[in-house]
Amino acid sequence: MAKLPVEIEKIIEQYGPKLNYPPKEGYHGNDEPDKVVNTHCCFCGMQCGIQLLVKDNKVVGFDPWMKFPFNEGRLCPKGVQRYMQNNHEDRLLSSIERVEGEGFRDITWDKAMDKTVSGIKRIQSTYGNDSFAMLSGVSLTNEKSYLIGKFARVALKTKNLDYNGRLCMVSAGAGNKKAFGLDRGSNNYSDLEHAEVIIVAGANISETFPTLTHWIWKARDKGAKLIVIDPRVIPLARTADLHLDVKPGTDSALYGAMLNYLVQNDLLDHDFIDNYTSGFDQTIDSVKEYSLEWAEEVTGIKKEKIKEAAELWGRAKTSFLLHARGIEHHSKGVDNVLGCINLVLATGRIGRPYCGYATITGQGNGQGGREHGHKCDQLPGNRDIENPEHRKYISEVWGIDEKDMPGKGLTAYEIIEAIHKGEIKGLLSICFNPLVSLPNSNYVREALDKLEFYACIDFFLNETARHADIVFAGSLQEEEEGTTTSAEGRVIKINKAVDPPGEARTDTSIILELAKRLGVEDKFTYENSEAIFNELRIASKGGTADYYGITYQRIVDEMGVYWPCPEIGHPGTPRLWEDKKFKTPDGKAHFNPAPYRPPGEVTDEEYPVVLTTGRVVSQYLSGTQTRRIGKLVDQYPEPLVEIHPEMAEKFGIRQRELVKVKTRRGEGIFPANIVDTIRTDTVFIPYHWPGKKSVNLLTPGTLDPISKIPEFKVCACKLEPMGEIAGDSHFSKAYQSP
């Protein structure tokens, strides 16, 4: 039974996080590397090209990969430190097991397998197959995503498989499917270059997708107008033509009012609307009361600014709209996305050069990983697990009886709820750190402690894994060959640089061995990653995310191929919708009404302040990887709460004073960062830290009804200054927070 380990100090001492710094004598200038491997950054969805330098089977440095077209050698602070992991002293070199009262100890591969398989079998034979769940992640390659989707349904025979993209891309995915029938950013980013107007909504691009700013600056050099929609004056907003300082949770009111303005002033593309779309009349009907005055009242943005944004957008000849989690992490995330798409469709600016629309995919393989079947409702090729034809096709590819294909399962946060209810008793997780990344972390921790058996596959012991019975030492991105799909929809090649060190194994070999021991070896015979990819190609054929025409060789020769690519001779599709043939049932792009409704939790007398959460440039996600890299930690060692000077004065808070931030779920203590770049009614806390430093102690488990994404971007809080200024000792404690 997984219990919160009392031996936590010992575990931290043994497995970190400890900080690695580059050697004082840099690798460059010493002797030649054994090899230089062209591959990609393991972090965000930009998937920048990078060259890894290898010496003695260790990744020891990097060089820019100048020829990779998207980033042309440019890298961000995380990219230049990504090589610091394979050689890290916290790296798991062997599988480990938890011994109550003792902490973890090494265990042989064979025993780890035995214990896991008997854990799975005991739970499933006592409580049924669906009582064992699996959670996965999209830092994994396409091959692993595909394999895990198949493994959960064919080997574990459970319907309860979901992934960390549930916290990330699902609102955008659901909105894109409703509007276009397909879930991918519509353009490659070079289309930004000649856009006259660019809207960036809820995306802190300079910190979260730093290399993408290059394409925005290129457009700015040519005179593009930039409109940024964010409650904070993010770096990109400092030089924008217009900054709309939206109150968190009110975007749909803004987009509705902008659409109404376009209609009232006939700034519409009638030809496009009449010939290529449906749903226009109901949609404009739903916003006809949305005046500029009303929108100012709801969103807190001056009506003159809203009007100017609508004018700029309405009169442009070319344009690009980009959004990210700022509008998607909401209980109406899907509606916000649809509100943006309505603005794009009303002006007909899609499917033409320099006219585009895209959600900016977050995680490294956030795009590919949401297509190949490790979502609870999905089969490969972005097929629907409840559609009889889709089930039949994939059952044939997998060589199983359609009747044995499980149905739709629970989403990530619902799996936690089901553990609380006693419906789920066992868990296998890979590439996911839910204790830090899911909302309401006290509730998540209690769930982990209720599991009868929990196994995890990772290369570092993340905070969730500290609750596991068995942890398999898996592989880093650079330790296994495969492919990912960048935020642009470009399928690219991840090349193996080194072997997994010590007794660690590739993720794939761990999954394959589990499948074998669960008695389905015959369904999982792959010689290598390419063989998995070739099966994926067939499984995706005819689906909306069609990879059939993409081969490893083509990816190398062409520096990536954009899906859909349905035939071997097909050139790939950098820009979607040039043929105006949308993938919806009627072949048209759909307008969808997205009327305003308030967020799940609004401020009141007791909790008078809006809390929103997000990222900083130097940390990545739950921080498992980046909280171990010294230079990145030094850049921003712990979460600060951003507060406007007016609010600080109101509550009597001084710069760097410790502030207790409380919500209905919990409380945390954060040093104040008093800045005038945030709304006066809102505070912001980044989320990359665990334990007492975790803002997810405070966030609510409210979900979007369609996408089931948690409402990370808005809740109500109160602030209490603690009287103490955060000193050095406070900061240093943050390095090793449990």
Ligand SMILES: Nc1nc2c(c(=O)[nH]1)N[C@H]1C(S)=C(S)[C@@H](COP(=O)(O)OP(=O)(O)OC[C@H]3O[C@@H](n4cnc5c(=O)[nH]c(N)nc54)[C@H](O)[C@@H]3O)O[C@H]1N2
């Ligand atoms: N450095 C770094 N880069 C990353 C990551 C990382 O962890 N660290 N993670 C990657 C991943 S997985 C993702 S998903 C992306 C996320 O990339 P982003 O979505 O750009 O990042 P966030 O900081 O979560 O949120 C973006 C902005 O939303 C704003 N915001 C908050 N509430 C609202 C609202 O109601 N409306 C609007 N319009 N804006 C609002 C915040 O002020 C913030 O500036 O980044 C990727 N890149």
Ligand SMILES: Nc1nc2c(c(=O)[nH]1)N[C@H]1C(S)=C(S)[C@@H](COP(=O)(O)OP(=O)(O)OC[C@H]3O[C@@H](n4cnc5c(=O)[nH]c(N)nc54)[C@H](O)[C@@H]3O)O[C@H]1N2
């Ligand atoms: N409050 C708040 N919470 C948020 C967000 C927010 O904005 N605010 N953002 C949400 C978003 S957008 C996201 S994407 C999630 C992310 O949340 P998580 O997915 O939980 O975060 P990660 O840090 O990516 O955790 C992944 C784990 O996978 C491991 N890993 C990485 N690559 C590999 C691999 O190749 N193989 C194996 N075996 N393991 C690997 C890492 O070591 C790490 O332990 O967080 C969400 N949580």
Ligand code: SF4
């Ligand atoms: S922008 Fe993203 S992919 Fe590029 S170097 Fe930075 S983290 Fe890596």
Ligand SMILES: [Mo]
């Ligand atoms: Mo994400």
